[in-house]
Amino acid sequence: MSNARLLCKLLRLKEMKVTWFRFEDRGRELHLGVKPYKNGCRCSECGRRGRIVRRATGERTWKDIAILGLRVILHYCPKEIDCPTHGRIQEEIPWAAVHAQVTYRLEYRVCALSQIMTQKAASAILRMSSSTVSDILHRVITRTRAGHKIRGLVTLGVDEISYCKGRKFATIVYDLDRSCVVWVGKGKGRATIDLFFNEQLSAYQKRQISWASCDMSRAYTEAIKHHCPNATLVIDRFHVVKALNEAVDAVRKEEWRSLEGDERKAIKGLRWLLGMHSRNRTKGHTRMLNKLRSSNRRIHRAWVLKDEFEHFWNYSYVGAARSFLKRWTTTALRSRIPSLRKFVATLKEHQENIISFVERPLTNAVGEGINRIIKIVKNRASGFRTLESFADLIFLTVGDLDIPAQIPSRLRTL
Ligand SMILES: [Zn+2]
DSSP states (O other): OOHHHHHHHHTTOOSEEEEEEEEETTTTEEEEEEEESSOOSBBTTTOOBOEEEESOOSOEEEEEEEETTEEEEEEEOOOEEEETTTEEEEBOOTTSOTTOSBOHHHHHHHHHHHHHSOHHHHHHHHTSOHHHHHHHHHHHHHHHHTTOOOOOOOEEEEEEEEETTTTEEEEEEEETTTTEEEEEEESSSHHHHHHHHHHHOOHHHHHHOOEEEEOSOHHHHHHHHHHOTTOEEEEOHHHHHHHHHHHHHHHHHHHHHHOOHHHHHHTTTOHHHHTSOGGGOOHHHHHHHHHHHHHOHHHHHHHHHHHHHGGGGGOOOHHHHHHHHHHHHHHHHHTTOHHHHHHHHHHHHTHHHHHHHHHOOOOTTTTHHHHHHHHHHHHHTTOOSSHHHHHHHHHHHHBSSOSGGGSOGGGOOO
């Protein structure tokens, strides 16, 4: 066996022949001259074989996976061919995508590692800077998603998420049936969500959407009503609960500000207790809250109302849920607590879309799996500065397209 063939076997270089090799950088870099084996002279656009026009254009290099700390670089001078359809064009490179500076298998490895670990860890294993890793990732994801179309979207979820340490916002659209992210857009207003409906979906696709879930922001609800004529809108349960919790907490804050001394002490440490679901409370917690009945009636009342509202989510008949809501809002209004009155106003505005939860308990939290992963993604890289890098990792981990699977299977060696 010749040295070149041995190298080919050892490095598992498929569909290519090694023509020469040399070590550089004091033995830390292995440079290989290669050429396509059997599969040369194909058009990079359509894959058809063409006549060679120019034997050798300028030499190009591709970075390959490093082995045992040895960087591997491939060299080849691509030929120019004449394709019946595309004219004069550079031949297809079997081991790398058009214009790519790294091989398919390195791209695959970058994707596979970035899916399961932090970018820092991945770049340490790959012996690359993390900016190179995210650069490669961005190219692969942009390339593989370029021709990708959203398909079969019936149940849609819209949510906003912050990045860049909470300073910037993005809108995320989920396919709730398949539990994946189909779109990520900059900003959180009506213009952003309109962009999704106008650019990503056809009129037919919009009509196919029959369920949608979002928070209570008018930008999203109005956009869904406008674009999806057949969709039943369900306000995401977690956003309703969150709004109620905030209203209760506002009461606590208000009391805290107005009280002094012992009275203030009595409501100390209540913040997390008030926000807790009744199911998670211990007897001790309940005792603490019951004490409020004598020490602070306003907070106690707000808390009782909050607890009662939990029943709403258990209804299975629309009529019953509706009358519950009516009873509850009347009691809440009678409490004369401004923040609760404000909550009631919001509730009334979205009443129908909150009640539709009874018909279908839809929530972006099916999505919770997705949300959780997005949070992990967020924590993995310490603060994304650009939406692109954030969106890249979302698409890679919870996107509707399996990105590593888009790389030719024969080149997916790890
Ligand atoms: Zn062609």
